[in-house]
Amino acid sequence: KLSPLEVPNRLLLGPGPSNAHPAVLQAMNTTPLGHLDPAFLALMDEIQSLLRYVWQTENPHTIAVSGTGTAAMEATLANTVEPGDVVLIGVAGYFGNRLVDMAGRYGADVRTITKPWGQVFSLDEISTALETHKPAILALVHAETSTGARQPLEEVGELCRKYGTLLLVDTVTSLGGVPIFLDEWGVDLAYSCSQKGLGCSPGASPFTMSARAMEKLQKRETKVANWYLDMLLLGKYWGVERTYHHTAPINLYYGLREALRLVAEEGLASCWQRHQKNVEYLWESLETIGLKMHVEKEFRLPTLTTVCIPEGVDGKAVAKQLLLDHNIEVGGGLGELAGKVWRVGLMGFNSRPESVDRLVAALKEVLGK
């Protein structure tokens, strides 16, 4: 006989997932409905309108993709990239590079602008690159989880419109924790995840496209080279037709709906303020024990902080001790920042002063401060 599932009770302060809110876990522990049951379809409608709220958009084509953030990322490119399209991508970290790899697989003529990891692009740099490449799509990572930097997006959409360029934005580590105004900023395509700022489990990933992006999809000469993520097909399940497309992960959608409802109950602006307040408390607390942040304050994310590993300290060993002795997960560095930083997430339900206090107390002990 197998023993019941037992997992350690960790405080997840890494780059994600974050701990799901107890109410979200409770919502997921509800009997599944059929994926075409009217009660479930009503819940899908609710998810759509709540997603529009957290993203601050009116886009009708706003859904949750059944899959993790990468699936929703793939959906943005699969639907809008036609072979030969020039796609300009801002690369200042690991996820910019993932966009490059992915866009290339859909036949894009990929161009890049780059910055050292931890920095962001200025409006001038973006403007010059748009003038040079005149791309069909410009892709930027709003919250680069590998570096902890926040890419400002104000006015980028306006620039894109001059060149008939669609603006695609990765909001995986920003949705729910960092101010985002998709419509005001003129963002045409965005994707996110459920397991970070929204405080749900991984697997149901927000996706949205503007009327301009939909027009490009409708006019394309080649079929979308990905059946599962084709929005013309998916739209018939999420839209008025309600045609079977795939069996939705019902319980995850229960969780996502509850997570979104909690954000709405708190109020989006309050939720953003809470993330900002708690991360500032984190930075101050880490500084008091002599630690430094990797990113300049102005561009730091409220959801994810890269903390420099001091000289002579074995970062991996510290993270292991935090996990095994203190039940706290923090992330290691990715790519260029491997071995140089820890990544500390304060996302969704985990963005609380108690999370900071627990982490700093444990770090003091582990580092002998």
Ligand code: PLP
């Ligand atoms: N984009 C960014 C900025 C991310 O941080 C992540 C995951 O951490 C992804 C995309 C991919 O999301 P997922 O791991 O949920 O597939």
